[in-house]
Amino acid sequence: MNVRAQQKVSGIAAHIAGTGSDLVLFHGGVGSWTHWIRNVEPLARYFRVVAFDLPGYGESPDVPAGTTPDRYIAWVAETAVAATSGRFHLCGFSFGGALAGRVAMRLADRIERLSLVGPGGFGLPTGRVIPMQKLPGRDADVDSRRRVAASNLGQWMLSKAPRADDPIVDMQLANIDRTRFNSRSISHRATLLADLPLIAAPVQIVWGVADKVAYPSVQSRADDCRAVRSDAQITVVPDGGHWIQYEQADAVNRLLLNFHCA
Numbered sequence: 001m002n003v004r005a006q007q008k009v010s011g012i013a014a015h016i017a018g019t020g021s022d023l024v025l026f027h028g029g030v031g032s033w034t035h036w037i038r039n040v041e042p043l044a045r046y047f048r049v050v051a052f053d054l055p056g057y058g059e060s061p062d063v064p065a066g067t068t069p070d071r072y073i074a075w076v077a078e079t080a081v082a083a084t085s086g087r088f089h090l091c092g093f094s095f096g097g098a099l100a101g102r103v104a105m106r107l108a109d110r111i112e113r114l115s116l117v118g119p120g121g122f123g124l125p126t127g128r129v130i131p132m133q134k135l136p137g138r139d140a141d142v143d144s145r146r147r148v149a150a151s152n153l154g155q156w157m158l159s160k161a162p163r164a165d166d167p168i169v170d171m172q173l174a175n176i177d178r179t180r181f182n183s184r185s186i187s188h189r190a191t192l193l194a195d196l197p198l199i200a201a202p203v204q205i206v207w208g209v210a211d212k213v214a215y216p217s218v219q220s221r222a223d224d225c226r227a228v229r230s231d232a233q234i235t236v237v238p239d240g241g242h243w244i245q246y247e248q249a250d251a252v253n254r255l256l257l258n259f260h261c262a
Contacts, residue, residue: 009083013059015051018044021112022088023260024080025051026096026103028118028243029183031175032058035093038249039256046261050083052076054096056181063181072186077103081110089260090201091115093245094213095183101195102186111201113260117252118211118242120187121195122224128215130155138177149173159210159241168246196229204233204259206252208244233259 007014015033017040027035033051043049053060055075063072076099080088089112092100097119104111132155133148146164149172154161162168196203205225207218214221222234235255240247 009050009052010079011061012055012079013053014083015040015053016049016083017041017051018046018048020047022084023047023049024084024088024090025049026054026076026090026092026100027052027057028094028096029120029187030179031093031095032178034058034171034175035096035243036245037171039245039253042249042253043256046257047089050080052079052083054099054181056179058175058178069185069189072181073099073102073106077106081107086110087112089113089115091117091256091260092119093117094242095120095187097121098187098189098192101192101199104199104201105195109200111199113204113262114199114201115204115206115256115259116192117206117245118208118213119192119205120183120213121189121192122215122221123190124188125213125215128213130212132156135176145173146170149176156212157241157243158247159208159239193224193228196225196232199229202231202233202259202262203229204255205235206244206255207236208240208242208247209236209238210240211242211244213242 025036032053036051040049040051056063087110090100097116098121104114132152135148136145146169150161150164150169211218237244237248237251245252
């Protein structure tokens with residue numbers, strides 16, 4: 001697989017692999033295209049995959065001061081159009097799921113099919129408590145940073161904490177250190193349930209069964225989505241948490257391919 005990590009589309013970093021119909025991937029908050037590290041190659045066997053570092057993340061530029069959430073959404077939508085030709089498939093994770101719903105609304109019939117993995121966009125999660133440790137600064141001992149990052153991954157992203165020397169921990173630290181945008185300005189808005197019935201494209205939604213971010217529960221969020229979009233294909237994947245496309249990559253890759261290749 002040839003992933004061209006440095007390619008820019010309208011100034012935004014795009015990691016592109018494969019040929020065929022376009023499949024655009026939006027990562028989650030405090031992330032980068034690496035949220036799809038276990039998915040790009042399998043998907044690129046069937047699609048031209050465009051995995052962005054969204055504005056304010058990874059290798060992409062900072063978000064100018066004063067940029068409103070709606071302007072950010074428009075910026076991303078315009079970039080997705082510039083990176084693709086004609087209709088394209090779209091998939092978003094967490095913050096990227098809330099963003100993908102907004103983009104799908106804006107672009108209407110440009111979207112072929114839409115997948116949302118552990119999506120945000122359900123409003124402020126009042127009452128949700130996920131215990132997190134404060135991460136030491138960049139000048140702290142690297143082993144102490146790895147231990148805290150590993151613990152926090154087990155609380156927030158994964159169903160259990162990885163070892164501190166697992167490569168995923170350093171990848172997460174790199175994402176944390178390169179995050180310059182507050183994703184909650186979009187992911188904590190109550191937009192998704194309003195967007196879903198108005199999106200023209202077929203919709204798939206995937207959660208990990210142990211997703212602590214889905215508050216008050218995965219089942220509650222799934223029921224809310226079914227109530228407004230009865231034809232959505234909703235799947236809860238066992239043995240995984242919020243970052244289900246990493247933790248259960250084979251299962252999620254099959255779900256994505258079965259849906260987008262239909």
